Amino acid sequence: MNDQTSQIMSVCILGGGTAGWMTAAALAFKFHDSDVRIQIVESEQIGTVGVGEATLPHIRFFNQALGIDEAEFMRATNATFKLGIEFCDWGQIGDKYIHPFGDFGQPIDGVDFHHVWNKLRRSGLKTPLEEFSYPIIAAQSGRFHHPDPDPAKIESTFGYAYQFDSSHYAKFLRKFAEDRGVTRIEGKVVNTVQNPETGHVETLQLESGETVKGELFIDCSGFRGLLIEQCLKTGYQDWSEWLPCNRAVAVQSATVGDIPPYTRSTAREAGWQWRIPLQHRTGNGFVYCSDYISDDEAREQMLSAVEGELLTTPKQLYFMTGRRNLFWNKNVVSIGLSAGFLEPLESTSIHFIQEGITALLELFPDRSFASSDQDEYNERMSLNFERVRDFLLLHYVATERDDSPMWRHFRALTLPDSLQSKIDVWTHRGLVPSYEFSVFLPPSWIAVFAGQRILPTAEDPRLNRLSAEILQSETETLHRSIQSAVARAPAHVSFIEKIGGLASSARAPAS
Numbered sequence: 001m002n003d004q005t006s007q008i009m010s011v012c013i014l015g016g017g018t019a020g021w022m023t024a025a026a027l028a029f030k031f032h033d034s035d036v037r038i039q040i041v042e043s044e045q046i047g048t049v050g051v052g053e054a055t056l057p058h059i060r061f062f063n064q065a066l067g068i069d070e071a072e073f074m075r076a077t078n079a080t081f082k083l084g085i086e087f088c089d090w091g092q093i094g095d096k097y098i099h100p101f102g103d104f105g106q107p108i109d110g111v112d113f114h115h116v117w118n119k120l121r122r123s124g125l126k127t128p129l130e131e132f133s134y135p136i137i138a139a140q141s142g143r144f145h146h147p148d149p150d151p152a153k154i155e156s157t158f159g160y161a162y163q164f165d166s167s168h169y170a171k172f173l174r175k176f177a178e179d180r181g182v183t184r185i186e187g188k189v190v191n192t193v194q195n196p197e198t199g200h201v202e203t204l205q206l207e208s209g210e211t212v213k214g215e216l217f218i219d220c221s222g223f224r225g226l227l228i229e230q231c232l233k234t235g236y237q238d239w240s241e242w243l244p245c246n247r248a249v250a251v252q253s254a255t256v257g258d259i260p261p262y263t264r265s266t267a268r269e270a271g272w273q274w275r276i277p278l279q280h281r282t283g284n285g286f287v288y289c290s291d292y293i294s295d296d297e298a299r300e301q302m303l304s305a306v307e308g309e310l311l312t313t314p315k316q317l318y319f320m321t322g323r324r325n326l327f328w329n330k331n332v333v334s335i336g337l338s339a340g341f342l343e344p345l346e347s348t349s350i351h352f353i354q355e356g357i358t359a360l361l362e363l364f365p366d367r368s369f370a371s372s373d374q375d376e377y378n379e380r381m382s383l384n385f386e387r388v389r390d391f392l393l394l395h396y397v398a399t400e401r402d403d404s405p406m407w408r409h410f411r412a413l414t415l416p417d418s419l420q421s422k423i424d425v426w427t428h429r430g431l432v433p434s435y436e437f438s439v440f441l442p443p444s445w446i447a448v449f450a451g452q453r454i455l456p457t458a459e460d461p462r463l464n465r466l467s468a469e470i471l472q473s474e475t476e477t478l479h480r481s482i483q484s485a486v487a488r489a490p491a492h493v494s495f496i497e498k499i500g501g502l503a504s505s506a507r508a509p510a511s
Contacts, residue, residue, distance in 0.1 A: 006366040009036055012214030014189065014204065016042035017354045018166045018416075019336025020220035021073050021173040022062070028067050028180035030364075034306040036453055038181065041204060041212055043188040053276045053283045054347040055168055056080060056439065057101050057159035062354050066176065074501030075438045078279040079164035081261045081492060083139040087345065088266040090452055092400050095450030098262060099346075099440035100104070100135040102158025103443050108474050109466060113431055114446050115459040116471055127479065129450045131445055134158055134482050139262045143489035152479050155489075163215045163263060163276050163283075192231045200331040200369075215367060218360075218446070219334040223341070228334035229325055236340075238265075240417065243321040244409070245271050245343050248297050250285035250293055250315045254308035261492045265345060266305070269293070271405035272345065280505045281311055283446045288341050294404045319343070321389075325404060327381040328374045333350065333360055345392050351439055355384050371506055383437040391440045391448075398452040423454065430456035 013020050013029060024040050029039065063073055073079065084100040085503030105113030117129050131137045135158035138144060178184065187206035195202050204212040217379035219227040228234050242245065255277060264275040286302035293301070299314050323340030327333065335356040342348060359380050363373045397415060401407040417422075425431050426449055430441035449455070463471070496502050 002018060006368060007036075008215045008367055009217045009367060011036065011132055011211055012204065012216070013038070013040040013218045013220055013270075015220035015336075015338070016040060016170060016172050016174070016184075017220065017222070017336070018350060019222075019338075021170045021177060022350075023218055023335055023357055023360075024177040024182045024351050025173040026062075026068060026361065027042075028051045028061075028177045030361055031419050032180045033187040037183070038159045038177075038216070039212060039369070040177075040181045041185045041187055041189065041206070044186065047333055048349055052164050053278065054085075054274075055161040055342070056347055057161045058351055058439070059161055060159075060352055060359075068176070069419055070098060071307050071500040073169075073172065074162070074164075074279075074496065074499075075164075075503045077162075077164035077168040078281075078505065079162045079501065080259055080278055081144045082161040082163050082263060083135040083158065084140075084263075084447075086241065086264045087395070087448075088116050089097070090265075090267045090395055090401075092492055093403070096450070097130060097193065097447065098133075098139055099444060099447040099451070100130075100133050100158065101141070101160055102133060104129055104446060105475075105478050106134040106154065106157060108471065109279065109462070111460045112442075113478070114450075115463060115477060118430055118456050118459045119463055120471060121455070125475075127444075127475075132475070132482065134485065135160075137482055137486045139260065139491055141257055141486050141489075142260055142492050143486055144261045144328050144492040146455075153485075154478070155485050156493060163278055166350070172433075185210070187212075189226060190298065192227065194439065196233070201231060202223070209292045215468060216365065217332045219332055219338045220336045222337045223319065225324070226447070227332045228326075228329060228338050232329045232332055234329045234334075237322045237325060238320055239342070239389060240320060240323040242389060242413070243343060243396075244291065245287050245291045245408075246284055246318065246319040246320060247290050247295065248287045248344075249295070250283070251273050251300055251313070251326060252311040253282050253284055253306050254311060255282050256308040256510040259493050266349050268301060268402070271298070273363065274344070275307075279493075282308060285344075287345070289406060292367070292404065295468070300459060304369065312383045323382070323385045323390070326355065326374075326378050328377045331365075331369055331400065333377070335360070339381065341386065342388055342392055345395060346388070346440070348392075348439065352384065356381060356459045380437050383435070384425065386416075386418065386437065386441065387438040388440070390416060390421060390422065393419055394423075394445070394448055394454070398448060398454050400453070420442065422459065427454060428458065430459045469482045 027038050084098045086098045088096050100314045134154050188205050190207050191205040193203040201217045242311050266273045270292035276283035284306050288298045319341050326341050332421045359377050363377050396410040432445045
């Protein structure tokens with residue numbers, strides 16, 4: 001049914017924050033020329049998690065699809081650029097590598113460069129793989145520019161994301177959405193009314209006595225899952241068996257030193273600590289498993305490693321890794337933390353919001369709420385969550401650490417078949433299968449495999465048609481071109497200032 005009588009004309013989003021206002025902004029942009037009414041119910045009494053600051057490159061395309069100017073967005077959110085994530089002490093204490101948003105080298109005679117590197121490595125090459133990644137060398141050098149549009153240039157072989165204040169991003173998108181007709185209703189939901197026949201949610205009853213009706217409801221109420229769980233009893237898959245970290249403590253601090261274009265993750269005995277540099281401050285946090293460390297110990301361990309003066313008091317967070325049994329149930333779609341949560345090790349929380357919104361727009365229902373649309377949506381989101389779960393778990397199990405109970409737990413862990421098969425095919429021939437519904441492409445997996453010393457015992461046999469001298473020469477030329485290109489790139493904060501992205505509250509770049 002596609003006639004106007006079957007069209008959904010009323011959408012209600014429950015919950016604000018990043019998830020709610022990203023959803024509202026996207027729907028407002030899609031339906032700005034229609035009579036579809038979009039309302040968002042948000043309560044100032046209920047806080048948001050609000051510590052998400054690091055993103056993946058996909059956020060650029062979300063902003064671009066809405067016509068958002070990059071410099072304006074960066075000023076509004078105190079954003080910096082992000083070329084990747086630095087991982088410290090994960091394979092062994094003392095290790096350090098960067099997971100870049102980009103390729104390792106460029107193909108040689110149609111063969112991906114990591115195969116070339118592995119063949120030369122097995123013949124005695126000592127240069128690490130990271131030295132053949134333009135975004136890694138740029139990140140380590142504190143330099144940044146937009147990717148070159150010429151695919152033949154080494155300066156084109158990367159993407160980038162942002163590090164920003166997520167609370168400011170929500171405010172930025174709120175204005176965007178309200179300017180395009182979204183209505184915000186202040187209120188706390190105290191009851192929901194369902195259709196007695198279909199079980200669909202029909203009305204939200206607010207503490208003020210006001211009622212809010214809708215045809216399609218989007219649950220952005222956070223971990224509570226007020227509609228998807230408390231009302232519809234959808235159920236939750238607990239993934240603590242594989243990702244047991246269940247708590248975090250976060251704090252903001254003054255910036256000390258340069259502002260690098262990357263996030264840092266440092267492994268600890270019972271979890272890991274993040275450091276995210278923004279224009280005006282630095283975000284810090286410690287993700288940990290309460291089986292192995294107390295809250296007080298975690299807080300002290302985090303604070304002992306924070307650089308710079310504290311700007312806030314530590315904020316405690318509790319979570320259970322996993323996902324809803326269904327992301328779309330009846331006429332309710334869960335987006336954000338209400339849909340599930342996989343710890344922030346690879347900055348995927350905002351990405352899951354974006355994936356949920358994108359799939360909803362592609363499968364936007366009519367009043368019949370076809371089961372085929374819901375099934376497709378649930379399948380897509382399930383695959384996205386499961387494949388990210390495997391990628392996060394790889395960081396923990398690709399380790400030689402046995403210095404604490406947590407690391408010994410991971411070394412003895414039986415892996416999901418989906419992850420074990422990926423490890424097997426990589427170690428056998430250096431191949432990383434790529435799938436449609438998977439955020440992390442082969443270079444991301446290669447970065448973690450190589451960075452934590454899981455290396456292939458063979459490579460693409462097509463390389464046998466090229467002599468060792470040719471491969472060596474091509475590799476040396478590539479290495480020199482990366483070094484010289486990075487040397488020409490501008491400093492990170494200088495580039496932000498050049499494009500007009502420096503907020504008035506941020507410090508000026510060093511001369």
